[in-house]
Amino acid sequence: xxxxxxxxxxxxxxxxxxxxxxxxxxxxxxxxxxxxxxxxxxxxxxxxxxxxxxxxxxxxxxxxxxxxxxxxxxxxxxxxxxxxxxxxxxxxxxxxxxxxxxxxxxxxxxxxx
Amino acid sequence: xxxxxxxxxxxxxxxxxxxxxxxxxxxxxxxxxxxxxxxxxxxxxxxxxxxxxxxxxxxxxxxxxxxxxxxxxxxxxxxxxxxxxxxxxxxxxxxxxxxxxxxxxxxxxxxxxxxxxxxxxxxxxxxxxxxxxxxxxxxxxxxxxxxxx
Numbered sequence: 001x002x003x004x005x006x007x008x009x010x011x012x013x014x015x016x017x018x019x020x021x022x023x024x025x026x027x028x029x030x031x032x033x034x035x036x037x038x039x040x041x042x043x044x045x046x047x048x049x050x051x052x053x054x055x056x057x058x059x060x061x062x063x064x065x066x067x068x069x070x071x072x073x074x075x076x077x078x079x080x081x082x083x084x085x086x087x088x089x090x091x092x093x094x095x096x097x098x099x100x101x102x103x104x105x106x107x108x109x110x111x112x113x
Numbered sequence: 114x115x116x117x118x119x120x121x122x123x124x125x126x127x128x129x130x131x132x133x134x135x136x137x138x139x140x141x142x143x144x145x146x147x148x149x150x151x152x153x154x155x156x157x158x159x160x161x162x163x164x165x166x167x168x169x170x171x172x173x174x175x176x177x178x179x180x181x182x183x184x185x186x187x188x189x190x191x192x193x194x195x196x197x198x199x200x201x202x203x204x205x206x207x208x209x210x211x212x213x214x215x216x217x218x219x220x221x222x223x224x225x226x227x228x229x230x231x232x233x234x235x236x237x238x239x240x241x242x243x244x245x246x247x248x249x250x251x252x253x254x255x256x257x258x259x260x261x262x
Contacts, residue, residue, distance in 0.1 A: 005212065009205050013198060020194045023146050027187070030153050047146075054197070055139050061204055062131050069211040071124040076220045081227040088234040095238055 005061065012057050015050045022047035127207070134200050141193035145186045152179050152186070 022043045029040055208215075 005208055005215070006205060009201050009208070013201050016194055016197050016201070019142065020191065023142075023149075023190060027149060027153070030150070051139060051142065055135065058135050058200070058204065059132075061208070062128060062135070065204070065207060065211065066128050068213055069124050069128070069207075070213060071211075074210075074213060074216050076217060078220055078223045078227065081224040081231075085227040085231040085234075088231040088238075091238060092234050095241065 005064075008057060009061065012054055015054050015057075019047060019050045019054065022050065124211075131200060131204065131207075134196065138193045138197045138200065142190055142197075145190040145193065149183055149186045149190070152183050 025043045026040060026047065029035055029043070
């Protein structure tokens with residue numbers, strides 16, 4: 001859920017870049033002697049759409065944060081589960097080392113005459 | 114369940130500030146863009162307007178002023194875009210620190226993954242122990258019934 005909201009904000013950043021790009025393209029087209037009306041229309045529609053999307057998305061995010069923010073720091077932690085998992089991996093590693101020693105002990109000894 | 118919650122003053126004022134910045138930046142973008150387009154409008158020449166030298170100088174001054182104004186408007190438009198990007202960055206930071214439902218979900222998921230890994234590890238060690246115990250029993254039986262004990 002957190003990733004989706006962060007991804008949405010990244011999309012908003014791309015939309016802001018699109019807004020500036022569309023504005024630049026429109027001004028560039030208007031600077032020419034002969035304007036391409038269809039290009040101007042497309043760019044203008046894209047510009048307006050991007051501005052509306054940016055405004056609505058950011059308003060939505062701020063509204064959501066107003067509802068969920070408590071002002072307190074979060075005190076949750078994964079420390080205990082992480083520690084237990086680390087100890088289990090240590091046990092597995094220790095068993096592997098001991099089995100390795102046992103295997104070397106049981107290898108047939110080659111006698112050279 | 115009441116959706117209104119009493120936030121600490123700093124958080125509430127921060128969120129209000131975000132709202133204000135958003136509205137100001139969007140308004141700035143739209144206003145500056147509209148003004149740029151208006152400035153670029155060319156008046157049509159009529160039969161009455163015949164340019165004399167003074168009128169030409171006056172027109173040139175007007176065009177230069179319009180160009181400068183356009184630069185200023187374009188600069189303001191870009192600054193409004195940059196300000197919006199900064200706002201998005203601030204919102205991302207605020208979200209990471211204060212979106213408790215997401216943080217709780219992330220912690221639960223992480224705990225679940227770590228515990229399942231730990232259980233799988235211990236389960237495999239236990240089955241390994243049982244297999245080795247069986248082999249050890251057979252080896253002991255062989256050894257203690259031989260002449261090398």
